[in-house]
Amino acid sequence: MLQYVFKRLLGALPTLLVIITLAFFLIRLAPGGPFDTERPIPPEIAANIERAYHLDQPLPVQYGYYLLNVLQGDFGPSFKYKDHSVSALIAEGFPVSLQLGVFAMLLALLIGLPAGILAALHQNRPMDHAVMAVAMTGITVPNFVMAPLLALVFGVFLHWLPVAGWDTGWKSAVLPVIALALPQIAYAARLMRASMLETLSSPHIRTAFAKGLPMRLILWRHVLKGALLPVLSWLGPATAAIITGSVVIEQIFGIPGIGRHFVQGALNRDYTLVMGVVVFYGALIILMNLLVDVIYGLMDPRVRYD
Amino acid sequence: MRKLPRLFLALCLTYAPFSIAETVLKRGNGTEPETLDIHQSSGVSEANIQRDMFEGLVTEDAFGKLQPGVAEKWGISDDGKRYTFHLRKDSQWSDGTALTAEDFVYAYRRALAPETASDYAFILWPIAGAEAFNKGEQKDPSSVGVKALDPQTLEINLKTPTSYFLGMLMHPMAFPIPKQAVEKASKDWIKPENIRCNGAYCLSEWTPQAHVKLVKNPHYRRAAEVKIDSVYYIPTEDQNSELKRYRAGEIDITYDVPSDQIKTVAQDFAAEFRNTPYIGTYYYALNLENPAFKENPKLRRALSLALDRDILTEKITQAGEIPAWGWVPPVDNYTQQNMEEKSLDKAARTKLAQELYAESGYGADKPLELEILYNTSDNNKKLAIAVAAMWKQVLGVKTNLRNEEWKVYLSSRKQKQFQVVRSSWIGDYNDAHTFLSLFKSDVGEMNTSGYKNPEFDRLMAEAETQTDVKKRQEAMEQAERILLADTPIIPIYYNTTQHLVSPKITGWEDNVMDVHPTQYLGLK
Numbered sequence: 049m050l051q052y053v054f055k056r057l058l059g060a061l062p063t064l065l066v067i068i069t070l071a072f073f074l075i076r077l078a079p080g081g082p083f084d085t086e087r088p089i090p091p092e093i094a095a096n097i098e099r100a101y102h103l104d105q106p107l108p109v110q111y112g113y114y115l116l117n118v119l120q121g122d123f124g125p126s127f128k129y130k131d132h133s134v135s136a137l138i139a140e141g142f143p144v145s146l147q148l149g150v151f152a153m154l155l156a157l158l159i160g161l162p163a164g165i166l167a168a169l170h171q172n173r174p175m176d177h178a179v180m181a182v183a184m185t186g187i188t189v190p191n192f193v194m195a196p197l198l199a200l201v202f203g204v205f206l207h208w209l210p211v212a213g214w215d216t217g218w219k220s221a222v223l224p225v226i227a228l229a230l231p232q233i234a235y236a237a238r239l240m241r242a243s244m245l246e247t248l249s250s251p252h253i254r255t256a257f258a259k260g261l262p263m264r265l266i267l268w269r270h271v272l273k274g275a276l277l278p279v280l281s282w283l284g285p286a287t288a289a290i291i292t293g294s295v296v297i298e299q300i301f302g303i304p305g306i307g308r309h310f311v312q313g314a315l316n317r318d319y320t321l322v323m324g325v326v327v328f329y330g331a332l333i334i335l336m337n338l339l340v341d342v343i344y345g346l347m348d349p350r351v352r353y354d
Numbered sequence: 355m356r357k358l359p360r361l362f363l364a365l366c367l368t369y370a371p372f373s374i375a376e377t378v379l380k381r382g383n384g385t386e387p388e389t390l391d392i393h394q395s396s397g398v399s400e401a402n403i404q405r406d407m408f409e410g411l412v413t414e415d416a417f418g419k420l421q422p423g424v425a426e427k428w429g430i431s432d433d434g435k436r437y438t439f440h441l442r443k444d445s446q447w448s449d450g451t452a453l454t455a456e457d458f459v460y461a462y463r464r465a466l467a468p469e470t471a472s473d474y475a476f477i478l479w480p481i482a483g484a485e486a487f488n489k490g491e492q493k494d495p496s497s498v499g500v501k502a503l504d505p506q507t508l509e510i511n512l513k514t515p516t517s518y519f520l521g522m523l524m525h526p527m528a529f530p531i532p533k534q535a536v537e538k539a540s541k542d543w544i545k546p547e548n549i550r551c552n553g554a555y556c557l558s559e560w561t562p563q564a565h566v567k568l569v570k571n572p573h574y575r576r577a578a579e580v581k582i583d584s585v586y587y588i589p590t591e592d593q594n595s596e597l598k599r600y601r602a603g604e605i606d607i608t609y610d611v612p613s614d615q616i617k618t619v620a621q622d623f624a625a626e627f628r629n630t631p632y633i634g635t636y637y638y639a640l641n642l643e644n645p646a647f648k649e650n651p652k653l654r655r656a657l658s659l660a661l662d663r664d665i666l667t668e669k670i671t672q673a674g675e676i677p678a679w680g681w682v683p684p685v686d687n688y689t690q691q692n693m694e695e696k697s698l699d700k701a702a703r704t705k706l707a708q709e710l711y712a713e714s715g716y717g718a719d720k721p722l723e724l725e726i727l728y729n730t731s732d733n734n735k736k737l738a739i740a741v742a743a744m745w746k747q748v749l750g751v752k753t754n755l756r757n758e759e760w761k762v763y764l765s766s767r768k769q770k771q772f773q774v775v776r777s778s779w780i781g782d783y784n785d786a787h788t789f790l791s792l793f794k795s796d797v798g799e800m801n802t803s804g805y806k807n808p809e810f811d812r813l814m815a816e817a818e819t820q821t822d823v824k825k826r827q828e829a830m831e832q833a834e835r836i837l838l839a840d841t842p843i844i845p846i847y848y849n850t851t852q853h854l855v856s857p858k859i860t861g862w863e864d865n866v867m868d869v870h871p872t873q874y875l876g877l878k
Contacts, residue, residue, distance in 0.1 A: 078761070078762070079761065079762040079765040079766070080760075080761025080762050080763075080764050080765040081761070081765075083473065084761055084764040084765060084768070085396065085473065085764070086764070086778075087396070087800070088768060088798065088799035088800050089473050089474075089476070090476050090798065091798065092488070092489040092490070093471075093472070093473060093475055093476060093488070096468045096469075096470075096471040096472075096475075096488075096490075097471040097473060099468075099471070100469065100471035101471075128388050129386070129388055129389065129562060130388055130389035130391065130394045130395075131389045131390065131391065131541075131544055131545070131560075132562060137562060140561070140562060141562070141563070196594065196595075196598075199595070199598055200598065203598060203602045204598050204601050204602050207602065210599075210602065210604060211595070211598040211599045211601075211602045211604060212595050212598070212599050212604070213564070213588070213599070213604060214564055215564065215565070299591075299592065300592065300595060301595070302563070302564075302588075302589070302590070302591075302592070302595060302599075303563075304561055304562060304563035304564035305563075308563050309562075309563070312386070312591070315759070315760065315761070316761075317761050
């Protein structure tokens with residue numbers, strides 16, 4: 049098992065290198081640079097700035113320096129937010145994004161899974177249709193529509209919750225977490241329903257029914273265990289979806305997480321900040337997928353690590 | 355009955371904390387500040403915060419007008435090139451140490467040092483020796499014409515008499531910085547634990563993308579009159595979200611108002627909506643290197659005359675902008691200039707435009723084809739569509755629109771890859787020079803059109819060295835008339851600024867510079 053984890057981590061290194069390389073050159077391909085402003089600056093001053101940030105050196109040299117620094121865990125200074133290093137910005141923003149993501153994921157599972165189970169048990173009856181209709185709406189309404197709507201209703205009209213910001217404790221988290229979780233709740237519910245139905249019709253469940261086992265026991269011991277496996281493998285992509293969703297949600301609710309740095313960084317051509325966030329996200333998604341695979345193996349005896 | 359006094363006392367005690375509670379102001383501030391280091395930033399969001407934290411030799415009052423700051427008085431030599439500032443004796447940093455002329459010398463040298471890599475350093479170039487030192491041609495920092503004669507006296511020598519120099523000193527680039535703190539902490543001097551301020555407030559905490567919190571500086575000279583204890587500057591990049599936060603009472607003053615909602619906001623918040631002329635002009639620059647426009651002033655003029663600015667501002671932008679027939683917006687010591695045809699009625703202007711268009715070699719059988727470049731925004735798009743429609747209707751010009759994301763647009767503009775480009779210019783100081791100097795032939799990229807006229811250059815050079823206010827004004831006015839006659843640009847409107855200001859705020863004064871230091875504000 050440990051050997052497997054080690055092998056996977058080793059395999060992740062080339063992936064990360066590819067991510068770094070692509071991101072490094074792609075962001076520089078975009079027209080315009082980090083120090084272009086509405087007001088053009090005299091060439092001598094531009095030269096001062098380029099020297100200060102080593103932008104005057106040839107690209108391969110810059111790339112080499114960047115790799116060396118990343119190996120030492122240093123993402124460099126932010127080009128735009130000059131008082132902060134990229135590592136400091138990520139360190140400050142990540143706990144916020146993490147809270148947002150973890151709560152959204154929990155919410156998705158706590159509501160989505162029971163809803164899916166309920167729908168499956170009442171297949172083709174009003175309860176099923178109701179849950180699926182709500183889920184379909186959840187998937188089709190994008191969160192950049194849902195988020196301002198929630199803010200308008202619960203913040204501006206009802207005054208129950210703050211409209212934006214991250215400085216009023218749990219209250220500021222409610223709306224963004226809901227907005228971020230909604231599409232995932234819907235996915236979880238649909239996935240759970242489908243996989244429940246499939247498991248319910250499999251031979252070993254029929255056998256269990258034939259043996260006269262009580263419904264509760266069949267559900268808990270036999271159906272859920274099998275039905276949860278596809279949901280488990282969905283957790284990997286769901287994490288990625290929550291991370292990318294968080295980029296939008298943080299922007300709308302003015303939340304100081306790293307998703308916002310990613311958007312602003314790209315728009316500002318803040319090369320180092322974008323690179324830092326990309327590498328960080330890349331590593332995070334690789335780790336999450338690994339984690340899911342390990343848990344999968346623990347739950348499904350058919351999986352072997354060799 | 356005996357219980358009553360006790361009850362009263364209890365009530366008083368319960369309410370006491372409210373009566374001495376600190377007054378807190380929450381201001382929407384546009385983008386997240388790049389940095390608070392005065393030598394590294396150039397944006398409006400940063401300047402708003404820096405003006406609260408630092409005070410220059412001169413400063414602004416609640417109306418944005420110049421008044422003495424750290425210097426209580428000053429003298430100007432007869433040739434207009436030597437300024438002697440006398441600093442207040444009790445000037446202090448927020449830790450109680452004395453602020454001296456040496457702090458200014460240190461600040462200006464740091465601003466200009468090539469290693470500092472300050473993008474706005476050129477604003478100090480009127481100082482003797484500043485440009486050469488900034489460009490690295492001269493290595494000795496003492497070659498910069500700023501000297502501390504004694505701790506309370508600062509002498510600044512200029513390259514040429516620069517009549518807007520005092521106004522320029524209100525810019526954050528000309529603020530002092532605490533020499534000791536900067537030398538000790540180097541780049542980190544701006545962190546809350548190291549910083550010293552000399553303004554009404556000082557930095558207390560900064561959570562990127564959440565807020566910058568400033569608290570009152572007890573050592574500030576006007577501390578007794580400063581009413582608000584702490585102020586939060588909140589980044590509000592998304593204007594719609596900012597408006598929602600204002601409506602929910604989470605922000606007291608907005609940075610802006612979404613342009614598509616100005617009409618409803620003006621109705622719903624009539625008493626709180628502030629729409630004020632701003633020192634800026636929105637214009638279309640014509641690329642004079644483009645064969646269509648090169649040496650074809652008649653065509654340029656026809657395009658300008660074909661635009662009905664009243665419709666563009668009343669029906670399209672709808673934010674109370676002022677239609678522009680000239681380049682320089684209303685500024686001090688200057689009579690606004692206009693294109694001659696401003697006085698004509700619309701029919702006469704249209705006829706003239708058509709005649710000029712025909713004379714320049716175009717017509718129904720040979721229509722002009724143009725492309726307008728603008729940076730992606732609803733406002734720019736609506737305006738470009740309307741302009742294209744007017745050109746089509748009046749002259750029969752075929753116009754394509756090209757929108758580009760901000761940095762891409764800047765790069766195209768820099769490389770002159772456009773025929774017509776939308777631009778706007780916001781003045782650095784309240785003087786016509788900050789507008790007219792854009793069209794001198796030697797300013798490089800800033801001259802978006804690539805305009806060159808020796809007579810214009812001569813008049814500007816005259817204005818720059820003239821010490822007589824009246825003659826200087828005349829030279830600049832004449833220069834603008836030449837510029838307008840040559841038509842390298844099509845001015846469209848003079849900008850306005852929009853804010854929502856909560857009714858509980860006192861001391862807010864609308865002004866053309868759009869500066870509103872917190873020290874003049876109060877909370878009811």
